[in-house]
Amino acid sequence: MVDALEEARRILVDGGVLVDARPDSRVAARVRSGGARGTIIGTIGTQRETKTDDQLSDRAVRDVLRRGLFRSRRRGRIWHAIPFEDRSELQDYLGDHLRFSRRVSWRVPAAKRDGRVVVERAVRFEILERR
Amino acid sequence: MQVSATASVGQLVPGGLGYLRPPAEIELAAYGVDLRGLRVADIGAGEGRLALGAARRADRVLAIDPDRSALARGRAEAKRLGMRNITFREGAAQSLELADGSFEVAILSWTL
Numbered sequence: 001m002v003d004a005l006e007e008a009r010r011i012l013v014d015g016g017v018l019v020d021a022r023p024d025s026r027v028a029a030r031v032r033s034g035g036a037r038g039t040i041i042g043t044i045g046t047q048r049e050t051k052t053d054d055q056l057s058d059r060a061v062r063d064v065l066r067r068g069l070f071r072s073r074r075r076g077r078i079w080h081a082i083p084f085e086d087r088s089e090l091q092d093y094l095g096d097h098l099r100f101s102r103r104v105s106w107r108v109p110a111a112k113r114d115g116r117v118v119v120e121r122a123v124r125f126e127i128l129e130r131r
Numbered sequence: 132m133q134v135s136a137t138a139s140v141g142q143l144v145p146g147g148l149g150y151l152r153p154p155a156e157i158e159l160a161a162y163g164v165d166l167r168g169l170r171v172a173d174i175g176a177g178e179g180r181l182a183l184g185a186a187r188r189a190d191r192v193l194a195i196d197p198d199r200s201a202l203a204r205g206r207a208e209a210k211r212l213g214m215r216n217i218t219f220r221e222g223a224a225q226s227l228e229l230a231d232g233s234f235e236v237a238i239l240s241w242t243l
C-alpha cells in the first residue's frame with residue numbers, strides 16, 4: 001500500500017494532488033425505510049477481514065504523511081445511497097458482498113421492515129498534496 | 132491546484148442497483164478537486180467508471196488497471212461516448228511505468 005502511494009507521488013508534479021477514496025468501515029452503513037429521508041431501521045457492519053485491510057490502508061496513508069511525502073489538504077466523508085425494493089433484495093445483495101456483514105442489525109421489529117429500503121454507505125476521502 | 136475547502140462533506144449521493152458506486156461526476160465533485168485542463172491518472176481504474184467521468188473535465192486521463200477485460204470494457208465505453216482524451220493501460224499501482232512528474236492529479240479510488 002505504501003508502494004502504491006510512493007508510486008503515485010512519483011508520477012505527480014510538485015504540488016500535484018492525490019485523491020484517496022475508500023469505503024469507510026469505521027462507521028456502519030445505515031438502512032432506512034422508504035427513501036433517503038426515511039427512518040433508520042437497521043445498520044450493517046463490515047466483515048472483520050475487510051476492516052483489517054482498511055486499517056492497513058489507513059496506516060499506509062499516515063506513514064506517507066509522517067514522512068512528509070504529502071500533506072493533507074482536506075478530508076471528509078460522503079454517504080452513498082443504494083435503493084432496494086425490499087429486505088429480501090437487500091439480503092440477496094448482502095449474501096455475496098465482499099465488504100458488508102452478511103446480516104442487517106435491525107433496530108425495529110420484523111413487522112416494520114416491509115417495503116423499500118435504502119442503504120447508505122460511507123465513503124471517506126482525503127486530498128493529499130505532493131510535497 | 133484548485134481544491135475546494137467546503138465541497139460536499141457529508142453529502143448524500145445517489146446510486147442504484149447494478150450501479151453500486153456514486154455516479155462519477157457526483158463523486159468527483161464531492162472531492163472538490165477542479166480537474167479542468169489537468170492531466171489525471173486513475174490508478175486501479177477498473178473499467179473506468181471514474182476515469183470516464185474525469186475525462187469530461189480533464190485535459191487527458193490515463194486509466195490504469197491490471198484487469199485486461201475491465202480495460203477492454205472501458206475502451207469500448209470511451210469509444211461509444213466519443214471520448215478521445217482517455218487512454219486505458221494495463222498496469223499495477225505498485226509499479227507504474229510512467230514518467231516522473233507527468234500528472235497533476237492521481238486518483239486511488241477504492242484502490243488502497
